[in-house]
Amino acid sequence: DAGVIQSPRHEVTEMGQEVTLRCKPISGHDYLFWYRQTMMRGLELLIYFNNNVPIDDSGMPEDRFSAKMPNASFSTLKIQPSEPRDSAVYFCASTQVASEAFFGQGTRLTVV
Amino acid sequence: RKEVEQDPGPFNVPEGATVAFNCTYSNSASQSFFWYRQDCRKEPKLLMSVYSSGNEDGRFTAQLNRASQYISLLIRDSKLSDSATYLCVVNTGKLIFGQGTTLQVKP
Numbered sequence: 001d002a003g004v005i006q007s008p009r010h011e012v013t014e015m016g017q018e019v020t021l022r023c024k025p026i027s028g029h030d031y032l033f034w035y036r037q038t039m040m041r042g043l044e045l046l047i048y049f050n051n052n053v054p055i056d057d058s059g060m061p062e063d064r065f066s067a068k069m070p071n072a073s074f075s076t077l078k079i080q081p082s083e084p085r086d087s088a089v090y091f092c093a094s095t096q097v098a099s100e101a102f103f104g105q106g107t108r109l110t111v112v
Numbered sequence: 113r114k115e116v117e118q119d120p121g122p123f124n125v126p127e128g129a130t131v132a133f134n135c136t137y138s139n140s141a142s143q144s145f146f147w148y149r150q151d152c153r154k155e156p157k158l159l160m161s162v163y164s165s166g167n168e169d170g171r172f173t174a175q176l177n178r179a180s181q182y183i184s185l186l187i188r189d190s191k192l193s194d195s196a197t198y199l200c201v202v203n204t205g206k207l208i209f210g211q212g213t214t215l216q217v218k219p
Contacts, residue, residue, distance in 0.1 A: 042212055101207055
């Protein structure tokens with residue numbers, strides 16, 4: 001298996017634009033997590049899915065953020081409209097219950 | 113109060129030193145525990161799981177104290193390559209990461 005795959009690796013966009021981040025989890029993993037990492041706040045859990053169903057989205061900062069998982073092999077995190085304070089590294093991770101989480105390489109988002 | 117708390121450091125130690133990191137968690141129903149390592153500008157990767165009986169992997173020893181809701185990581189004979197950020201992770205049904213502790217091993 002190729003591991004967790006995220007795209008794009010880097011994204012630079014202008015304030016107000018829509019940004020879509022993509023994630024392909026490891027096959028057979030039934031949990032998928034989206035995290036945001038900044039120097040100030042560390043790794044923050046935004047939302048997680050179990051069997052494609054969103055379980056806890058309490059970490060999503062505001063309505064500008066949305067996430068979907070239409071099937072077991074794909075998830076998206078969308079920011080609309082984007083703001084400079086959304087600049088961060090966004091990680092996707094997948095796992096089976098109570099076991100090791102595997103992370104993608106992250107998407108480095110810069111909003112100017 | 114944060115769900116998982118760590119001293120962010122940095123810890124600056126010479127090669128060969130022994131260094132210990134601590135982590136506390138607030139949810140007594142937490143199910144499993146891990147230490148992850150993150151190198152600069154890379155994704156976190158599992159270092160080791162933490163078991164109630166304590167566990168060792170080479171120079172690394174992890175301990176769990178459920179009564180005190182406390183996890184520790186001990187690194188013996190530290191190497192330059194151990195320089196990284198060490199993240200404490202608690203599984204409460206979701207994976208919650210601590211802020212991370214930065215270790216810098218100097219020659």
